[in-house]
Amino acid sequence: MQGVGFRPFVYRMAVKNAVAGWVENNNEGVSIHAEGSPQQLEQFLTDLKAQAPEAASIREISVSVAQSHNYTVFQIQQSHSYSQLVTEVSPDIAVCSACLADLSQQTHRINYPFINCTNCGPRFTIVKALPYDRHQTTMKPFALCAVCKTEYNNLHDRRFHAQPVACLHCGPAYQLQDGQLFSDGKALAELLSPQIDAGKIIALKGLGGFHLICNAHDNEAISRLRQRKARDGKPMAVMVKNAEKATQYFQLSATEKLQLESWRRPILLLKNKLPLAFEVSRGLNTTGVMLPYMPFHHQLFEVLKIDVLVMTSGNIADEPVIIDNEEAFDKLGKIADFVVGYNRAIHNRVDDSVAFVVNEKARPIRRSRSFVPAPVQLAIEAENVLATGAELVNTFAIGKAKQAIISQHIGDLKNAETLAFYEESFTRFGALFRFKPQLAVCDLHPDYLSTRFAHQLDIETLEVQHHHAHIASCMAEHGLNEKVIGIALDGTGLGTDGTIWGGEYLICDLSDFSREYYFDPVPLPGGDKVTDQPWRTAFSYLYMYFGLSIFIDENAMKLIPDQKDLPLLMQMIDQGINSPLSSGAGRLFDAVAALTGICTQSSFHAEAPMRLEAAIKENCQGKYLFEIERQAISFRKMFYKILEDMKAGISVGEIAAKFHNTIIVINLKIAKALHKKTGINKVVLSGGSFQNRYLLEHTENILQRAGFEVFAHQKVPTNDGGISLGQLAIGAKYLQNQIKNK
Ligand code: ZN
Ligand code: ZN
Ligand code: FE
Helix, strand or coil, rough: CCCCCCCHHHHHHHHHCCCEEEEEEECEEEEEEEEECHHHHHHHHHHHHHHCCHHHHCCCCCCCCCCCCCCCCEEEEEEEEEEHHCCCCCCCCCCCCCHHHHHCHHHHHHHCCCCCCCCEEHHHEECCCCCCCCECCCCCCCCCCCCHHHHHHHCCCCCCCCCCCCCCCCCCCECCCCCCCEHHHHHHHHHHHHHHHCCCCEECCCCCCEEEEEEECHHHHHHHHHHCCCCCCCCCCEECCCCCHHHHEECCCHHHHHHHCCCCCCCCEEECCCCCHHHHCCCCEEEEEEECCCCHHHHHHHHHHCCEEEEECCCCCCCCCCCCCHHHHHHHHHCCCEEEEECCCCCCCCCCCCCEEEEEEEEEEECCCCCCCCCCCCCCCCCCCCCCCCCCCCEEEEECCCCEECCCCEEEECCHHHHHHHHHHHHHHHHHHCCCCEEEEEEEECCHHHHHHHHCCEEEEEEEEEHHHHHHHHHHCCCCCCCEEEEEEEEEEEECCCEEEEEEEEEECCCCEEEEECCCCCCCCHHHHCCCCHHHHHHHHHHHHHHHHHHHHHHHHCCCCCCCHHHHHHHHHHHHCCCCCECHHHHHHHHHHHHHCCCCCCCCHHHHHHHHHHHHCCCCCCCCCCEEEECCEECCCHHHHHHHHCCCCHHHHHHHHHHHHHHHHHHHHHHHHHHHCCCCEEEEEECCHHHHHHHHHHHHHHHHHHHCCECCCCCCCCCCCHHHHHHHHHHHHHHHHHHHCC
């Protein structure tokens, strides 16, 4: 429950059923004291369940009998404590169907593109301070007209206390570079639509930042967009007119349809059905798809001839998405043929959120718009704990009572602009939630900019091993506070022994962990270079397992782009020059993708594993052999057989399937071994590799069939975007242990 007009809703239902009493927010949610006849109370309860605003998400309603106070009216109690106010900052909510209907019905809002009500509209993106009140948002410059004011003050109106309420006469308007204002969304759509048809690129201000938009069928337009924006080969998200159209272009299960149409309107990764322009997803078998969520998105599709638009974030390369009109006119003006802003400021920048569905459950990949700042409930108190997050896919988290408030997706901190965004967001969270950190939890890696940020704060710090944080993150979102078997399959994280970890089988709780098994460490010749050049890792695995004998294998030799680099490469590995050891699962996936020729050079983060997954031949049960040597899982036999399979002309699809099946079986085998050793039956999955749908689906299923209780991420990303939550949980536990020891 977060300031989504729930209390006015309860009030209206009470009045409707002639129920007296009160409603108030508290730390646990909402309390209602209701007095009336049994029939009235019964109907009141039914209405609460059936008609609640979508974004209110009622987890449970518990009813008990109270002392009657003979109330004569029903009242909304004001929030009085600070922590109650926190829960009232709602994430942004997609425009509701009632408001869309009003676009053609309400005379003061005909075609008005900033229509909203208590059930929908901007929230977090416009809020500057608490309590959440119009004058503390970027709606402040827009004085309510008499009509809007009446609605705002009328408890029976859907717009009662809707802070961003506005109309044609008093609210924000779209704005072109020449200053021209549009309060009529339809007129603006009619202006832009022929441009999009003609292959032009539009920069359009969204809820949390600008988008770059063009026709998703126009290969030439999209490649121009990629070029101008200096975008690597990463696939681009699309927006589709509605769910029916989405089912034409993409495979859509019932759960996926529900997610797509939810008020959060995330970008959902869906399997392609009808092809769009090649440049959208560049040969990957999935596309990021979302439905319209601002009134103007709907208005644009009304007018457009096409049903699918490329809709990618309005930024240059990896910089944060642009939110400011002037900056957009300046920078995005060089990419887009038209830049369309609007004259209300975005205060908190948020990207579109991204998720996918596996085993009928939604799994977040990027948690931002419409999720932030909704808190995650923790099992223990985390007041004043700050978690500074990881580096590449950063978020930070702050502790408020038993809640974790996780920042929006920040991005790669190595980028100067992104680091500035991190610092800005941290300052804003501090002000908004009146947060003053007393303990800063960070990664073990001393060079992460988030680690340095923690150390600069001049408060107590706690360094947490990356994969311990991954598992703790998944534990935290499931309320686990006990010993578990943790499987962290990930790209990169610094281990306690100074090597790089990432294929880790842990026994851990929120206080500590032990590393029980791990993927065979392999030297990474060239260090960071291997992420762009997966062939290096493939070569290194083969050289490690088979030494000079790989020289007689044609496929192994084909890996090296330039044969004269070979002696140097071998020397680097032999002598350990710039060749750190890594047990990272991501590197193993890289190596198999490179060896099979699926991806030898990578043009964006995690391209090789993504392409390897996309290549999997369906319904292929085969797998490879592996060995466990003390604690290390050796892939010698697997690589030997892959080379044989390649020689025998086995398809890459089959090899990809057999490889994935091997990892899934390893997960089962190790879980069983650890269960035998400890008796623990709970298995927690985390780390970036579990963004691989095949790996996640089959690992969950095989473990469940074997009788394990399996936990994977559903609230925060399994990638490094979830690290801050794990750090926060470990920090909270650390404080709890300290108090106990005193
Ligand atoms: Zn609405
Ligand atoms: Zn008005
Ligand atoms: Fe990680």
